[in-house]
Amino acid sequence: MSPIDYKAMSDHELKQYFLQNRDDKEALQVYLDRINQHPHEVITTVDAADFNERIQVAVEKKRQGDTSEDRFQR
Template identity: 60%
Template sequence: MSQTDYDAMSDAELKQYFLKHRGDKAAFQAYLDRINQRPRRIIASPDDPDFDEKVQTAIRQKLEAAKSGRSQQPPHDALEPTD
């Protein structure tokens, strides 16, 4: 059996691969390792007086980006990826 090269796959390809091959624990781990290496964007701290507004704005931006098919930020941030 040949070894699958997860590094050669894009994020989307790797995600699709492990969704189709749910028993492939190495593929799932490769995907988790990849997304955990990304920097996280902090939206607001819990004591921020504008916490609710900032979170709601980030959610709206994420939804608008998904509707238009583009991403305004890396997929791994404080609001977990939607892909």
């Protein structure tokens, strides 16, 4: 059996592979390293005056698939 080329997999493919092969610790590590390299958007802070509004906007964007984090869900 040939070694698996994790780098050739998209984020989605790698996530799906790991979910189907949970004992493959190397796949998990590659996936975690990869997603930690992506910037994470800060939606709000707990002391923001418009906290609820920002959360509602973020939830709506997520429902519509209009977020930079969407690439992790595909």
